[in-house]
Amino acid sequence: MRYATACHDGRINLEQQRKRAKELLRQLKAADPQAWQAMRTHSLASTPAEVRLADAQCLIARELGFASWPKLKAHLDAVAFAARQPNFRADDEAATLHLRCGNDISHTLRLAGFQGEFHSFIDPLVMGPVPDLPLPEYLAVRSEFVAATFAMNASDVLAGSQREYALLERLHEYSRVVLWCEADAYDQLFLIRVLAGAQQLPERFELIEIDRVPGVERFIGIGQLAPDLLAWLWPQRRVLGTAAISLARQAWSAYSSADPRVWAELAQAETPALPLLGPALRRQLQELPGIHDGLSLTERLSLGLVAEREQPTFGLVFAQLMSRAEPLPYLGDMMFHALLRPLLDSATPLLREEHPELPWPKRPLQLTELGREVLAGRRYWLDCDAPERWVGGVRLRAGEPHWCIDDQMRPMLRG
CATH class of the missing domain: 1.10.10.10 (Winged helix-like DNA-binding domain superfamily/Winged helix DNA-binding domain)
Structure with missing residues (x-):
């Protein structure tokens, strides 16, 4: 049984958690066995006579993914500060390009106060043929697959793909390009496709990527986060350097190859320049047939x-x-x-x-x-x-x- 109140969009209500902690303290004082099992799991107070509100608060914090109650409060203070930071809008210049593998956060970014351009790159690279072909032939193959799979107009899909890939040739026209990614294969393949396809790099090339958010019990994607959480993520972006570009090009070449052995080697290796890439490549490798049943x-x-x-x-x-x-x-x-x-x-x-x-x-x-x-x-x-x-x-x-x-x-x- 969980005693903290988990959230879906990253917004944690501190007052609600305080009430949960007080209720938990009453249960602990009454020697409730489930409450005490949770306390012992986290190596906290040992008897009803010893337990204090701070112990109950610590358990609540740990269930939300924090080491302590003060760490939880510090996180909430950081989120609140980011949302009201007076320099926030000025820092996100109108000349910034925000690039995402879908349109799920464009509206939320605007609500949070971002003012740059928002573009999507939505080719679902986790599905269908991703062959090593010259770009015009590659786009024809991908567009045919997407149109047939999702019952779309083939010429419309091709035109959209051409616009997306043309943007990669113009990234240097923006003073800053920021990619927004999470840890799954859909996002990480988008990441390496963009980095491998960029012809000239912008002055500032940056990445925001996360695989978890404190307080979110099952984090699936950035699109589920509230606007103030996107503002909190903004200062956490990092520069994409030559090591990241080189790794992306190597990974893209391996993924689009008809022979998956180099891809498998990369999937098992450490990828510090793009730390979430290795696990995503391993997961996508499991879409190949299993040796026993032929299933992905x-x-x-x-x-x-x-x-x-x-x-x-x-x-x-x-x-x-x-x-x-x-x-x-x-x-x-x-x-x-x-x-x-x-x-x-x-x-x-x-x-x-x-x-x-x-x-x-x-x-x-x-x-x-x-x-x-x-x-x-x-x-x-x-x-x-x-x-x-x-x-x-x-x-x-x-x-x-x-x-x-x-x-x-x-x-x-x-x-």
């Missing part, structure tokens, strides 16, 4: 969630994946739906959906007999009629030799 990790986790319940809905499976099963959440709902369609639409499906007349999130799902066999590792998905798919520059086709990963996430050729 997303497919395996999703089939497992369907197996847990009696005909769970598409939407429930997605919610469970994002809230507890996925180790590094990166999918939007439409991306999740697109990734699971091949398991439904194959000539040898692993999943079956009921009531197709309903919106897809409300359709019940169940495993087919083949789905149960594959999930158990008794059949291999790419030995069946699995649809073609790509992970980065790696093409996967049923019945043909292909790359997969073993239990230590080492790439190996199969077939």
Whole structure:
């Protein structure tokens, strides 16, 4: 049982936490066993006679991710200061370009007082072919995939992609470019794509990236944060130097290669110039077929969630994946739906959906007999009629030799 009140958008109500601490103190004084189990987990006071309000406050703070109650208060003071800092607006010049792998924070940035330009780079590089091709051919391949996958107009998608990549050639026209990223593969691939594609660097090239926010129990993305938390993040940006640019170019070359072995080596290495890149590359490597079942990790986790319940809905499976099963959440709902369609639409499906007349999130799902066999590792998905798919520059086709990963996430050729 948690005694702190967690938040979703990063805003912690100190008065609410004070009330929680006083209630917790009453429970501790009454020798409540659950409260005392939590206290002993954090090595705090040992008996009801000894316990003080400071002990209860310390437990609340630690459950929110802080070492102590004063550290919690200091964080809240820093957030409040950032939100009212009189020099804040002046520091974010109109000539600043804010670049993000989506449009989820542009409105919140404006609410927080940012005044630069806001642009999105939304190519979902975690999905579909990412081949090593000259840019015009690459954009044609990516646009065709995105249009077909999300039922969009191909010419509109291509035009949008051309605008996004043209911006990379103009970054030097801005006095400052700031990239906003989190730790997942969607964001980190966006990061290395931008850094690798930048032709001339701006005068100031900076990065804001986070993998957690104090008080947020399950941090998924910057888009969930309140405006004052974005203001708090602003002073934490850091300069992107030559080491980061060099690493990004190396990582992008590895990810877009048809041979994943260099990618796997980078994924296992330390990446101090871009510290969140290594874990993201490792997670994305797990989208290659597993050696025992031929499934990506997303497919395996999703089939497992369907197996847990009696005909769970598409939407429930997605919610469970994002809230507890996925180790590094990166999918939007439409991306999740697109990734699971091949398991439904194959000539040898692993999943079956009921009531197709309903919106897809409300359709019940169940495993087919083949789905149960594959999930158990008794059949291999790419030995069946699995649809073609790509992970980065790696093409996967049923019945043909292909790359997969073993239990230590080492790439190996199969077939």
